[in-house]
Amino acid sequence: MGNFTKGILKENPIFIIMLGLCPTLAVSTQVVNAIGMGVGVIFVLLGSNIFVSLLKNFIPEKVRIPSYIVIIASFVTMVDLFMQGYAPSLSKNLGVFVQLIVVNCIILGRAEAFAKKSNVKDAVLDALGMGVGFTLGLLLISLIREVLGSGTITLFAIGNFDGVIRLPGLSESPVRVMALAPGALLVIGYLKALFNWTEARRSKEATA
Amino acid sequence: MNDVVNVGGKLALICAVAAIALGLVNAVTAPAIDKVKEQQLSAALDAVRGTAEAGEERLVEGEPIVDGYYALVQDGTSAGYILRLTGTGYAGDMEILAAYRQDGEIKAVALMNNSETPGLGKEAEKPAYMEKYIGTGAGHPVPMNKQQLTQEEADAISGASITFMGIAQALKAGSDYVKEQLGK
Numbered sequence: 001m002g003n004f005t006k007g008i009l010k011e012n013p014i015f016i017i018m019l020g021l022c023p024t025l026a027v028s029t030q031v032v033n034a035i036g037m038g039v040g041v042i043f044v045l046l047g048s049n050i051f052v053s054l055l056k057n058f059i060p061e062k063v064r065i066p067s068y069i070v071i072i073a074s075f076v077t078m079v080d081l082f083m084q085g086y087a088p089s090l091s092k093n094l095g096v097f098v099q100l101i102v103v104n105c106i107i108l109g110r111a112e113a114f115a116k117k118s119n120v121k122d123a124v125l126d127a128l129g130m131g132v133g134f135t136l137g138l139l140l141i142s143l144i145r146e147v148l149g150s151g152t153i154t155l156f157a158i159g160n161f162d163g164v165i166r167l168p169g170l171s172e173s174p175v176r177v178m179a180l181a182p183g184a185l186l187v188i189g190y191l192k193a194l195f196n197w198t199e200a201r202r203s204k205e206a207t208a
Numbered sequence: 209m210n211d212v213v214n215v216g217g218k219l220a221l222i223c224a225v226a227a228i229a230l231g232l233v234n235a236v237t238a239p240a241i242d243k244v245k246e247q248q249l250s251a252a253l254d255a256v257r258g259t260a261e262a263g264e265e266r267l268v269e270g271e272p273i274v275d276g277y278y279a280l281v282q283d284g285t286s287a288g289y290i291l292r293l294t295g296t297g298y299a300g301d302m303e304i305l306a307a308y309r310q311d312g313e314i315k316a317v318a319l320m321n322n323s324e325t326p327g328l329g330k331e332a333e334k335p336a337y338m339e340k341y342i343g344t345g346a347g348h349p350v351p352m353n354k355q356q357l358t359q360e361e362a363d364a365i366s367g368a369s370i371t372f373m374g375i376a377q378a379l380k381a382g383s384d385y386v387k388e389q390l391g392k
Contacts, residue, residue, distance in 0.1 A: 029327035059222070060215045067222050074226040078233045085240030088248070093330070095323045096299060150327075179327045180367050 003122050007129030013106045014137035014188070015195040020106035023097050024138055025184040030154040032163065034142035036090040038135025040079045040098060045107050045127040045134075047075040052115040053123035059116075068111045069102070076101045106134060137191075144187050149179030248320055249305075253278070253290065255335070256307040256316040260287040273381040277390065280307065288315065289390055295378030298370040299323040302332075304378050312387040313346035314379055329371035331364075341376070345383035352376045 013019050020041075027033045051071045052059075059067045080098045083091040091098065101107065110130055115123040146153060151171030157163035177183050253262055260282040267276045278290040293304040302322040307315040317338040324330050331337055340361050344350045352373065354362040365372045 026325070055222075058218065060218055062215050063219045067219060070219075070222055070226050074230055077230055081233055081237040081241070085237040085244060088244045092321075095325075176366075 003125040004129040007126065007131070007133035008136065009133070011130075012133045012137055012195075013130050014134060014141075015192055017106070017109070018192075019109050020104045020134060021188070023100060023104055024141065024188070025181065027094060027097050028138055028142035028145055028184055028187075029149070029179055030093070030146050031139065031142050032090070032154045032156060033093050034135070034138040035155075036083075036087070036094055037097065037101075038131070038138055040076075040083070040094075040101055041104065041107070041134055042128070042131030043079055044072060044075040044101050044104075045110060045131045046124065048072045048107055048111055049115040049123040049127035050120060052111040053118055053120045056116050064116065065108075065112075068108055072107050072111070073102045106130060141184070141187050141191065145178045145183055148175045149177070149183055150174050252305045252318040252320050255318045256290055256305050258307065258316060262290055265292070268385075271381075271385065273378050274385045286310065289386055291382040291385065293378040293382050295374040297322055297324050297374045298329050298368070299325065302371075302374060302378070304375060304382075306379055306382050308345065308383060308386045310386070310390075311346040312383040314341050314344055314350070314383065317341055317375075317379065319375065324368070324371050328368040331368065332371050332375060337364075341379055345379065346387075350376055350380040350383060352380065 007013065011017055014021065014024055023037060027037045048068065048071050052068055055067070055071075076099060079101070080091070083094070083098060110126060114126050118126065143153070147167060147170065151167045151169070151174045153165040153167070155163050155165070175183075178187070257278075257280060260280040262278040262280055265276045265278050268274045273293050273295070274291055275294055276292045278292075280287040280289060288307060288309045290305060290307045293306060295302040295304050300323045302324065303320040304317065305320060306317045309315055318335075319332045319338075322329070322333075324332065340351055340357060349356070351357055354365070354369065354372075357365075
């Protein structure tokens, strides 16, 4: 169980391990993008962790990185094709960042640091934990950025509801910088500081 | 030598299995993707043609920006053209559909496939974004830089100037094409 829960807080990919920050900065402009990206990353992480773990005795040590990249890229391409076919608006919003999941360090990082030494069950738990942790981090950042930067919360459109919740006051005069790239860096920086602060307090309490 | 064959062979095997898996996924998703693309094109055509009827597409060869055009007909008379344009955006090519009057004036514009940044260049997909171009091309020049926009419009494209200029360049080229090649 620890293999699952560690990814959510204690080893959160975004705030603690600080991997996969590029897509995090780029797609956290809207909540719906964060959800889509999160689902994509969970699927790819799950697939690559399972296969790396299954093939750990087959893949020669010398070419392990190319092998991992082939496995990861295959799953990413599958996600990309399915999104283009069945979720075109999401695919349009995420654009090139779906393909860029290939180079999301968190996926190669988990393959190299965890899956290649673990059995399939642990690799699955690790992938789910890390994926959920990544998604939650992305959700938190995009929620802050979208609420402050555009005054909206964009979810999926269902029936008459167009999927956009507009917040009175903020949607007329949003803090534009939050929707731009500097806003992403600011939000991640403050959240990282918050994580460090709570971490430091907890360890102080433990020693006291 | 044996080692090279062993290592290379295993890597090739992994690649081959991956290729087969992707081929299968592609076979499943290709029809759905084609349908989505067709829907996008016909939706964009409907958005820009207004009340006129668009004919069959004619492809244009040897032009860097203009890829093809549809002749527009309203009540039996020619009512301009819809051009399919390729502009250069911040992150690669942008597919643009634009309707022109016969004198090269822009009537309507829609941005289709693009890789612009969500929240910035992607804002150009909203119909309101294109209003600054409409009515330009013949009497008024197509706005090519921020100085030619109102303060409010210039603020709205802040952070996405390259998208704005890419669309403007494509629309200008389309307008010139209508004037020089089609409008005669």
